Amino acid sequence: MSTSAAASSTVTAGTSDTLDNIRIGRVDSYRKLDKIGAGAFGDVWKARHRRSGKKVAIKSVRASGESLLREAALLAACTGNPAVVEFREVVRDAKKDKLYLVMEYAGRSLHYVMGERRRDGRPFTEAEARRVMKRLLGGVEIMHGHGVVHCDLKPANVLVGKEGSRGRGRGRVLKICDLGLAKSSTVPLPSPDTSRPVQGTLGYMAPEQLMGDMDGCSTPVDMWSLGCVMAELVSGKPIFKVEVSVCEHLAEIVRLLGVPDEASQMPLGVSASTPSQLRDAVPEEFLSMAGFDVLRGLLEFDPRERLTAAAALQMPWFTVEEDDDAPSPATARP
């Protein structure tokens, strides 16, 4: 792919019409402020649009310009989804011959917010976790309805914006970001960058993703990840260790959920009669029975049995009216 097209022209990707149609602006339209994200795969800066004064986030990726254009195309395909970070444009630094993705600046990550609240001794209550989950499930339902699967949902890829003006401080705006690994059944795109050793983030990856069935990876992988996010919200810590190997993680899933039929032959060192330990990991003190029903449906080993976003939102935890100001069992923890 050539990334040396003139500024404000159209890049020739050569692999996909979708990428060909993304217009490229100029990086010097923005003034870089602080670096807000740095990972193995790229960097993100807070920046300001010089003319409008609007705050934005600018992302670079170490992989090819095509990866960045792919992510831009997916983000653009999610335009109108209130739970996905808004795509602004792709810009190019002519001197470095490098492309950047420009998005709205959407606040701190949920990972950061959870850590901050844990340190302050103010973990999320069950009612707060329900509000977060309702928004995320609503956003993911729309995403899936448009044929987009995120494939890397986790607290670091959810942004928590300023409170809205309605609802007495309940209007935190949540936006999903980082569509670097996402897939679309409607937008024709090249495959995601396969130089990443693992296509996702271990602690949030569904069993079928861990087993490397990338073609079989569809909307249920996002539902599993949302189950991991939900467990972390109510219990205050990740349900699965993040820094383990694929095999160790699979074994941990089976230890926690019990042995599903298909996996009983796997050499994971667990007996076929292992019962689910999920309720011990997320006890009633943190999550009511109605909430646990949702969690269990999301953390279902078999993707065919796993809750969809639409089905999850129909469950009593979300539909039965409750006084969200009532103290939650989660606030009673030591």
Ligand SMILES: Nc1ncnc2c1ncn2[C@@H]1O[C@H](COP(=O)(O)OP(=O)(O)OP(=O)(O)O)[C@@H](O)[C@H]1O
């Ligand atoms: N639009 C945005 N507004 C505010 N912060 C953002 C935005 N996009 C990204 N960030 C911040 O930058 C971090 C990294 O962004 P992103 O996840 O897109 O990059 P990445 O390199 O693909 O990350 P990783 O591979 O570690 O998941 C996010 O966790 C978030 O803190």
Ligand SMILES: [Mg+2]
């Ligand atoms: Mg990320």
